[in-house]
Amino acid sequence: MAKKRRVYECQACGFKSSKWMGKCTNCGVWDSFLELSDEQIEISKKIENSSKNPKAYPITKIKEDKIERFSTFDTELDLVLGGGIVPGSLVLIGGSPGVGKSTLLLKMCANLAKNGKKVLYVSAEESQGQIKLRANRIEANEDNLYLLSEIKLENILVELSNQNYELLVIDSIQTIYTEEITSAPGTVSQVRAVTFELMRVAKSTKTSIFIIGHITKDGSIAGPRVLEHMVDTVLYFEGDSSKDIRILRGFKNRFGSISEVGIFEMTKVGLVSAKDISGKFFSKKKRQAGSAITVVMEGSRPLVIEVQALVSESGYANPKRSATGFDSNRLTMLLALLEKKLELPFNQYDVFVNISGGIKIGETAADLAVIAAILSSFRNRPLNSETIFLGEVGLTGDIREVQMLDNRLKEAASQGFKKAIVPSKPIENNLLKCFVVDEVSKIIEWM
Ligand SMILES: Nc1ncnc2c1ncn2[C@@H]1O[C@H](COP(=O)(O)OP(=O)(O)OP(=O)(O)O)[C@@H](O)[C@H]1O
Ligand SMILES: [Mg+2]
Incomplete structure (x- = not known):
């Protein structure tokens, strides 16, 4: 009988090896290798192969995709996104705990819902009641904004196919799991499989999807770096959660430049585009030594x-x-x-x-x-x-x-x-x- 081929995968960066290692040679993280089951190996192969298009065309015969963005009704957010949301795009927003990821996206959903778009906000971290509390505070109560408290991807996709939502928010990717894989939510295999499925849904239904990702102490999206490669746009929140100013910086954007940043201010009514940005980053008092x-x-x-x-x-x-x-x-x-x-x-x-x-x-x-x-x-x-x-x-x-x-x-x-x-x-x-x-x-x- 042929010997079973073992595959181990680093849970921090997705690096694969045939041997277990104490320290990942790719990203340097300790004790991050897990053995993949047969089904996990199968799925990861499927994902790797899926991007291979068997038919090539001369570039002169190919028609370009028309990009018609729609505004988020938030000037700063539009700026970092490169002019607005592209239908069918997958956007990842990362940031440290409490920086305001949920607040920003809930408000964005409300603004879009107010302007006639049907929006689904899925939270795997908070109950509907908890989100409602935030919605009251930041004035995000709109008829077209739907809330779903769910951690299973398959159920989210059922809800998505039942109604024609134009925008979906997943809060957060590390807490969602798919039945196809047995490992725990937040592991590389889970995050990769869930994101891959979301990518497929976004492209085939032209639904724009925003996913929230937690970041680790060193500032990268917790667990998988692979996530950054899969999505169209990656935005990171910067800023000290003890202070009011937050900066949203583009890290990658397949539909626009990453040279602009969005600057927000955390207020009682949520994150607002900082109106008078200048003058907020230095003390106007007399200079002290240093x-x-x-x-x-x-x-x-x-x-x-x-x-x-x-x-x-x-x-x-x-x-x-x-x-x-x-x-x-x-x-x-x-x-x-x-x-x-x-x-x-x-x-x-x-x-x-x-x-x-x-x-x-x-x-x-x-x-x-x-x-x-x-x-x-x-x-x-x-x-x-x-x-x-x-x-x-x-x-x-x-x-x-x-x-x-x-x-x-x-x-x-x-x-x-x-x-x-x-x-x-x-x-x-x-x-x-x-x-x-x-x-x-x-x-x-x-x-
Ligand atoms: N009543 C309030 N007044 C002013 N600011 C508030 C109020 N309530 C919450 N905040 C701010 O909102 C922040 C939490 O925002 P939010 O829940 O959107 O963060 P998050 O990035 O989604 O966090 P997590 O990673 O825990 O999900 C708090 O850190 C605080 O700065
Ligand atoms: Mg949150």
Whole structure:
């Protein structure tokens, strides 16, 4: 008799192996391998093969799909989605617990229902009564909005086929299971099979489907990375749930750009598009030592933000470096540069950097502000309250140009700033007084 072929799968990333491993060689997670049953192997093969189209056509003979988006009636959400919802698309929204995923989608459903779309909101986490409570609070009671509290995929699909819903929300993908597979909800096999079925339904019935996914501490969708590959659009919620501002960022979008972000504010009546976004990410009070202001670009929008740094004497041989909202490798690089160019003994100090408002900086234009905040904390001397810092710092200590300098300066001026330390003179005559600094050691003159 032929020996049975065993297949083990990492429950974190979906990596398969013929041997059990203590640590996944693909994603590095410990103790995540489970043996797949025959039926699970069969289903995963089916999913892998399904995308193989046996018939090829010349591209010149193929008619393009017409994309007709519909609005969510929420300007910020439309912006991140690339202009609205595409019928038949599958959108994944991830975010940490309590960030507002259910709130945002329930309100979106209500807005669509109010405007004549028939919408089904499926919750596997909360009872209908619980959702009703939220709906009362955020004013989401609409006749065309239907609630279903269900964890079995087959029952959801029956409800979907009985009525012609145009939009379906699944809250959350980790709590739904399909009968076809015996493993527990939330495992890679379950999530993959459920998502695959939802994808098929979305494409064949042109129903748009939004699925909510929990994320792990390191920020990826809990369990399966495979999920991100399967869906059309992936959006992540960022923000500190203890603060009011939330940012919805596009991570992948098959129907649009991912350069724009949506900015929301959590209020008593739910998440609302932040009207006056500028001015919410920095303190307008007098600057304290360790605080510097810069302007970052979020998509096409400039945002004035505050960089905070704390430099304190270290009691350890290996001083601590920690960055929240800023790349920690970049922080280490900037500190090494300060040590070399300004001969400051940072090897004896712990350094902490934080970007206020829960923003994550993904660009290098804030380097100069990070340096300014560190030096201000180190010397215990506040910076000028009316000055902003812009510039990328190179490994040689030179300060490099930043993109969209004029846009950034204009925004800073509208927020009442008067002076800017910049790497190059702006093209337009600006309302701010600009001082060009081309070398990191010269920054000390402006401290
Ligand atoms: N009465 C209220 N007033 C203001 N904000 C509230 C109120 N009730 C709840 N919230 C906010 O809503 C958040 C919870 O939102 P929601 O349930 O949509 O989050 P979630 O991302 O779906 O969480 P989970 O992952 O637990 O499902 C709370 O963290 C809080 O910030
Ligand atoms: Mg929720």
